[in-house]
Amino acid sequence: MSRPLPAVFDQALASAVRAPSPHNTQPWRFVVEHEVIEIWLDRDRVLDIADPHGREARLACGAAAFNLVICLRANGLAAIVRMLPDPAEPDLVAVIRLDGNQKGTAAERKLAEAVFRRHTNRRPMLDKEVPSAARTALKSAALQEGGQVEYLNVSGRYSTVASLVRQAETLQSDDPAFRAEAAFWTHREPDSPDGVPRIASGPPPYGPGVVTLRASHENENLPPREYEQEPLLGVVLTRDRGPHAEVRAGMAMQRVLLTATVEGLATSFLSQPFETPRTREALGRIFAGLGQPHTLLRIGYGSPTRLTARRPIEDVLTHRAGRDVPAS
Ligand SMILES: Cc1cc2nc3c(=O)[nH]c(=O)nc-3n(C[C@H](O)[C@H](O)[C@H](O)COP(=O)(O)O)c2cc1C
Incomplete structure (x- = not known):
């Protein structure tokens, strides 16, 4: 060749x-x-x-x-x-x-x-339902890469997982090492070649929501806004676990995110419960019958925000x- x-x-x-x-x-x-x-x-x-x-x-x-x-x-x-x-x-x-x-x-x-x-959208999304054709497209995107997407609203796990997100967020906000690491990588200038620039952060939430985005990603320069009450949440899983499965899950996750972009959907991540051992183990138990959960996505309709830079x-x-x- x-x-x-x-x-x-x-x-x-x-x-x-x-x-x-x-x-x-x-x-x-x-x-x-x-x-x-x-x-x-x-x-x-x-x-x-x-x-x-x-x-x-x-x-x-x-x-x-x-x-x-x-x-x-x-x-x-x-x-x-x-x-x-x-x-x-x-x-x-x-x-x-x-x-x-x-x-x-x-x-x-x-x-x-x-x-x-494609970009991560941490701003409030519209209270507009994601149609079933788009949900199916995201599910089949994950399957094509050997992964799986499970929507929490249909599996009855929504409030349990949302509560793990809140628990993990509290644990992380109370942990000085966690806060220092997040502070190092966030609130960067718009053209920073790595890290999360302030312009990619969302406004502080106006009142409590069912789902909590990362406090470290809030842009306190923006006036508080109300977030959608119950966004569509999808977890990306694989049948197996370990480093190989994590790379596979990353491929599946990316096909899902790009398919969402093609469908006109906005996405963001809720990774807090994967990052503290207790909540990660709890997630593992919740999805035990389905596979290994790798990441949790918030999916909906929102106005596009700016792309972040790369090295x-x-x-x-x-x-x-x-x-x-x-x-x-
Ligand atoms: C495994 C993984 C976990 C992530 N977790 C979070 C998260 O918990 N909260 C968040 O706002 N963004 C999260 N992100 C999004 C990244 O911050 C984002 O991809 C990065 O800043 C680059 O921006 P972009 O996605 O807009 O290109 C995560 C991304 C990956 C791949």
């Missing part, structure tokens, strides 16, 4: 880094060697307090892998994704190898375009001629 046009790889990497990541830490590095792109977890960018095991960072790397692959497919290139970790290289999360030409579908092209529109590709990319391990 002839070498891919460098422009396609540039575009694929530009897509990869648009993936969401906890506090916009961008915990990834890419190594390109001929027709192979490797995605490595960047341990220096894993949140010590919120994510000591790198679980959320692996979700982010899985999302970056999905963006990369969907961009290649939209450009008529087939790609084989080999997901690791390999026990010998636990930080090598995925290897993507070009596999000839294959005409991209219209749906793949729409998802690839949505990569550059330049040169900062996260290594070209390799031989088989050396990339420099950190």
